[in-house]
Amino acid sequence: MIEVNRQGEVWVFAEQSEGVLNEVSLELLGKGRELADKLSVELASVLGGSDVGGLADELVAYGADKVYVADDKLLAEYQSKSYEKMLCELIGRHKPQIVLYGATVIGRDLAPRVASAMKAGLTADCTDLQIGDYEIGRGKEVHKDLLLQIRPAFGGNIIATIVNYDRWPQMATVREGVMALPGRNGKAKGQVISEKVKISVEDLSLEILERHREQKKVNLKSSRVIVAGGAGVGSKDNFRLIWDLANCLGGAPGASRAAVDLGYIDHDHQVGQTGTTVRPALYIAVGISGAIQHCAGMSESAKIVAINDDPEAPIFGVAHYGIVGDMNEVVPRLIKAIKSKA
Amino acid sequence: MPYDCVVLVKQVPDTSLVTGNAMNDDGTVNRAALPAIFNPEDLNALELALEIRDEYGGRVTVITMGLPKACDILRDSLYRGADRAILVTDRRCAASDTLATSYILSCAVKKLGKYDIVLCGRQAIDGDTAQVGPQAAEKLGLAQITYVEELVELGKGSITVRRSIGSGWEKVKGKLPVLLTVMDTANEPRPAGARRMMQFKKAKSVAEFGKEGATEEQLAELKAKGLLIEQWDLDDLEADLQWCGRDGSPTKVHRIQSVVLTASGHKKVEPTEEGIRGMVHELIEDHTIG
Numbered sequence: 001m002i003e004v005n006r007q008g009e010v011w012v013f014a015e016q017s018e019g020v021l022n023e024v025s026l027e028l029l030g031k032g033r034e035l036a037d038k039l040s041v042e043l044a045s046v047l048g049g050s051d052v053g054g055l056a057d058e059l060v061a062y063g064a065d066k067v068y069v070a071d072d073k074l075l076a077e078y079q080s081k082s083y084e085k086m087l088c089e090l091i092g093r094h095k096p097q098i099v100l101y102g103a104t105v106i107g108r109d110l111a112p113r114v115a116s117a118m119k120a121g122l123t124a125d126c127t128d129l130q131i132g133d134y135e136i137g138r139g140k141e142v143h144k145d146l147l148l149q150i151r152p153a154f155g156g157n158i159i160a161t162i163v164n165y166d167r168w169p170q171m172a173t174v175r176e177g178v179m180a181l182p183g184r185n186g187k188a189k190g191q192v193i194s195e196k197v198k199i200s201v202e203d204l205s206l207e208i209l210e211r212h213r214e215q216k217k218v219n220l221k222s223s224r225v226i227v228a229g230g231a232g233v234g235s236k237d238n239f240r241l242i243w244d245l246a247n248c249l250g251g252a253p254g255a256s257r258a259a260v261d262l263g264y265i266d267h268d269h270q271v272g273q274t275g276t277t278v279r280p281a282l283y284i285a286v287g288i289s290g291a292i293q294h295c296a297g298m299s300e301s302a303k304i305v306a307i308n309d310d311p312e313a314p315i316f317g318v319a320h321y322g323i324v325g326d327m328n329e330v331v332p333r334l335i336k337a338i339k340s341k342a
Numbered sequence: 343m344p345y346d347c348v349v350l351v352k353q354v355p356d357t358s359l360v361t362g363n364a365m366n367d368d369g370t371v372n373r374a375a376l377p378a379i380f381n382p383e384d385l386n387a388l389e390l391a392l393e394i395r396d397e398y399g400g401r402v403t404v405i406t407m408g409l410p411k412a413c414d415i416l417r418d419s420l421y422r423g424a425d426r427a428i429l430v431t432d433r434r435c436a437a438s439d440t441l442a443t444s445y446i447l448s449c450a451v452k453k454l455g456k457y458d459i460v461l462c463g464r465q466a467i468d469g470d471t472a473q474v475g476p477q478a479a480e481k482l483g484l485a486q487i488t489y490v491e492e493l494v495e496l497g498k499g500s501i502t503v504r505r506s507i508g509s510g511w512e513k514v515k516g517k518l519p520v521l522l523t524v525m526d527t528a529n530e531p532r533p534a535g536a537r538r539m540m541q542f543k544k545a546k547s548v549a550e551f552g553k554e555g556a557t558e559e560q561l562a563e564l565k566a567k568g569l570l571i572e573q574w575d576l577d578d579l580e581a582d583l584q585w586c587g588r589d590g591s592p593t594k595v596h597r598i599q600s601v602v603l604t605a606s607g608h609k610k611v612e613p614t615e616e617g618i619r620g621m622v623h624e625l626i627e628d629h630t631i632g
Contacts, residue, residue, distance in 0.1 A: 001592070080476065080486055105508045109488045112473040115441060116480035119585075121592030122440070124471035134596050148596065154357055154468060159599045167592035205485035206516045209502065213510035225631065249631060274470060282630045303630045305621070306608070316608055321621050325613025333615050337622040341632065 001119045001167040006145070008097030008169070009066070010036040013087065013110070014047040014059055015102055017078065021055055023181065024102030026062045028174060030182030031129055032100055033063040038131045039145060042066055044096065048086050050076035053192070060190030063182055067192045068094070074199045078106050082203040084113040089197045091118060096169050098147050100129075103173035111173050121164030122171045123149035125273060127178055127296045134163045146170065152273055152292045159292065177221055177277035177297075217268045218252050220276045225251030225284075228271055228298070231258035232287020232308060233327065239264045241331045242286060248335050254278070254298075256288045272297035284334075286327050290315025307331070344399030345458040345496065345518075347391035350447050350478065351384040351404055351419065353412040354468040380415040383463030385422075385531040387524040390493060391461050392423045392532065398496065400458070401425040405450050407435055407443060410549035416571055420542040421534030429547045432575040434587045440469075442590035444477030449579040451482060459501065460521040464489060472523070479521035487516055488523045547571035 002008075012032045015022040029045065036043040044066040045059040056067040070086050087110070091099065099114075101107040103125050115122035128150040134143045143165040149172045153160040164170045220226060227249065229242035239259070246253040254271040255264065271278055273293035283301035288294060290306070290313055298304070299318045306319035307330050316322045323330055355376035391402045404419040406412045407430040416427035430450050438446065451460060460482065465472035472488070479486035487503055494513060495502040502515040506525060546564060548556055556564075564570040576586055584590060611621045626632040 080479075080488075084480070105489060105506070108472050109476060109486070112440070112444075112471075112476035113480045113486070115473070116444060116477035119441065119592070122473060123593055124469070124473060134594075149593075154355075160595055161597040161599075162593050163596045164592045164594070206487065206514045209513040209515055211507070211510070211512040213507075216509050282625065303625065303628075305611075319608040321611050322608045323611045323613050323618070323621075330613050330618065333613075333618045334622070337615070337619045338631070340619075341622060341626055 002091065002095050002169060004166065004168055005095045005097055007041060008095050009042045009044045010039065011096040011099045011169075012043070012045045012064070013099065013101045013107070014045045014055070014067070015104060015106055016047065016049050016052055016055060017106070019049075019052060019055070021058060022102055022104060022176075024104060024107075024174070024176040025059075027176070027179040027181050028100045028102060029059065029063040031174070031179040032098075033182065035098060035129060035131055035147070036065075039097070041097070044068060044094075046070070046087065046090055048072075048075045048083060056190075056192040060188050060192070061184045061186050063185075063188070064190050066190060068195050069192060070195045070197050072197065072199060074201065074204060077208060078110075079204050079206055080109050080113050081205050082199050083110050084117055085199055085203055086197045087114045088117050090195060091169060093195075099169045099171045101171070101173045103175040107173050111171060115171055118169070120167050120169055120171060121162075122173070123151060123162045123164075124173050126151045126172045126174050127273065129172060129174070134165055147172065152296055175273065175277060177279075180279075217266070220252055220254055220269070220271065220278050223252035223278070224280055225249045225282045226254045226271070226278055226280045226298075226301075227251055227284045227286065228254030228256065228288060229259050229264065229286045230256040230288030230294075231262060232289070233259060233264060234287070236264045238328070241327065245284065245286075245331055245335055248338050249282070251280075251282070256291070256294045259288075285315050285319070286331060288315050289313045290318065343497070345394055346400045346456055347394055347402045347459045347461060348451055348454060348457045349384070349388045349391045349402060349404045349419070349424070350451075350460065350462045350474070351388065351406045351415055352381045352463075352466050353378050353406065353408050353415045354381045354466050355379075357467050378411065378414065380418055381463055381466045383465060383524060383526050384415075385463070386526050386528045387461040387463045387522070388419055388422060388424065389529045389531040390490070390522070390524050391459070393529070394459065394493065394496065395423075395425075403428065403454060403457075405430060405447065407431070407438075407446055407450075410547060413545075413547050413550055413571055416547075417542055417545050418534065420545060421539045422532055423535065423538065426572070427545075428572045428574060429549065430574050430579070431547075431549050434576050434583060437588040437591060438586065439591035439593045440471055440473040440477060441592060442586050444474045444481055445585045445590060446576070446579065446581060447474065448478045448481035449581045450574060451478070453574070453579055458518045460484065460519070462521070462523045464523045464525050475521060475523035482521065484519055484521045485516050486521045486523070487514055490522045490524045491528050542569065545569040545571050547573045549573055
């Protein structure tokens with residue numbers, strides 16, 4: 001761990017694979033900028049890899065004041081031990097107060113290892129990050145300007161705000177799409193700092209024999225319209241109605257975790273905290289009760305239509321239009337209405 | 343060549359069945375109001391360990407940290423085929439976050455001495471953090487392979503697995519010992535065996551005898567029958583208390599809010615053709631669709 005360091009920078013781990021930055025790192029720079037400004041400190045990004053210096057400008061364009069680049073052949077492929085060592089060494093050297101990671105396969109593999117090695121705190125899958133104070137014993141002890149790490153917990157039934165006031169850095173992971181992508185400013189100026197880290201061949205404990213990338217079957221993030229079905233759809237056969245409605249709107253079919261768990265549709269279509277976070281122009285939720293984890297992934301949609309036979313379903317709380325009724329009647333009527341206007 | 347596997351498991355509240363009284367007034371979780379289950383992906387980790395043992399030999403040891411009630415999942419592990427089950431229980435474990443938990447579990451694994459593969463479920467359904475596995479690996483000084491979907495090869499001191507990388511997969515090879523976190527897609531956990539259920543249904547840990555405790559004779563009898571679930575506390579683990587429980591947990595819960603999505607004036611649309619047509623018309627008017 002490092003001592004509490006109020007002048008410490010806000011850091012974003014820049015995740016890259018085969019020379020391409022993961023978009024979640026850029027999204028985090030947007031949030032990181034906000035946090036750094038609030039704390040009046042600089043925003044820095046840490047970039048590891050081999051021959052990746054060219055990506056530093058991109059990180060600056062998305063808001064980083066500084067980019068620490070650890071360029072090393074041994075960092076060419078992501079591996080948990082080598083990247084853990086790199087980050088721990090740089091954190092020890094520069095003592096940032098906050099470190100943010102994308103909650104990707106890499107981020108979720110790396111961040112806990114760094115937290116363990118640093119004996120520092122880590123909160124997974126935050127849906128919001130703020131700066132605020134933490135009081136113990138009615139003001140007896142006040143810790144000012146901490147990172148408030150906000151996430152749904154316990155199956156989405158509660159929202160917990162987590163702090164780490166003494167064993168820094170304060171670290172959190174955030175899923176892709178949760179934070180909005182900031183605008184790119186190609187004229188932005190930033191400092192690019194080359195860093196040496198002690199990594200040896202022994203730190204590469206795994207051998208990657210084969211890698212196979214699949215195109216995602218659906219790109220929810222870029223869909224203008226999403227029609228999502230939940231457990232209330234009732235069966236895989238009935239889910240056909242969701243596809244039909246999505247097709248007639250030129251949209252993509254989405255689903256709640258419950259619908260995915262029931263096997264109605266595959267995980268690529270899942271919207272929510274453990275799926276994809278989306279902000280489409282129109283989101284139609286059919287037979288979705290509206291657990292907070294689902295809502296966390298879609299509540300910023302421009303227009304939300306909820307269709308559910310239970311008038312008490314929480315989904316109506318985030319909806320702009322609510323239709324209480326049997327989806328088997330409502331959805332075909334909706335399709336008919338849309339087709340007749342087109 | 344036999345391989346000794348250690349499986350780290352957790353008893354979790356069934357978060358899919360949360361009802362109104364699941365939360366206490368102070369914002370903590372009323373665990374008593376929820377059915378407690380074997381964390382689903384930990385069953386996949388156990389299954390993988392059992393498959394390795396069935397193929398290559400060796401022993402499967404299951405460890406859980408929790409209240410005495412967590413012996414339910416240890417018994418379940420024995421029913422499914424585990425060779426040894428250990429309960430780590432101690433009041434001083436209370437309020438442990440993932441870092442403190444991984445420290446305590448790593449002490450328990452170290453106490454076992456020899457092992458080849460440590461397995462965990464990818465994540466637990468009560469927190470979905472997926473942190474304890476990698477943190478335990480770091481504390482044990484092990485390489486980790488997360489998101490394991492399939493065992494490809496085991497032999498000559500190394501293991502090859504297929505792991506998910508989100509949009510795709512990769513095959514990786516690592517030296518033993520290693521820690522794996524296992525996905526629900528890896529296998530279909532075997533059910534409890536009827537004969538083993540008869541054999542182990544009376545297995546019990548000392549903590550389950552309650553305040554009165556067990557008599558010497560009771561313990562001796564259980565032990566003689568191989569039905570005494572081993573129980574370790576933090577002293578047995580020689581754990582450094584500064585890294586356990588509340589003190590050992592850097593993350594603190596600042597605030598808990600129950601989720602009440604307020605019915606913020608949405609427009610009620612009648613489920614009739616006319617009502618729906620009206621809504622579609624509005625969505626076209628404001629260029630949401632069309």
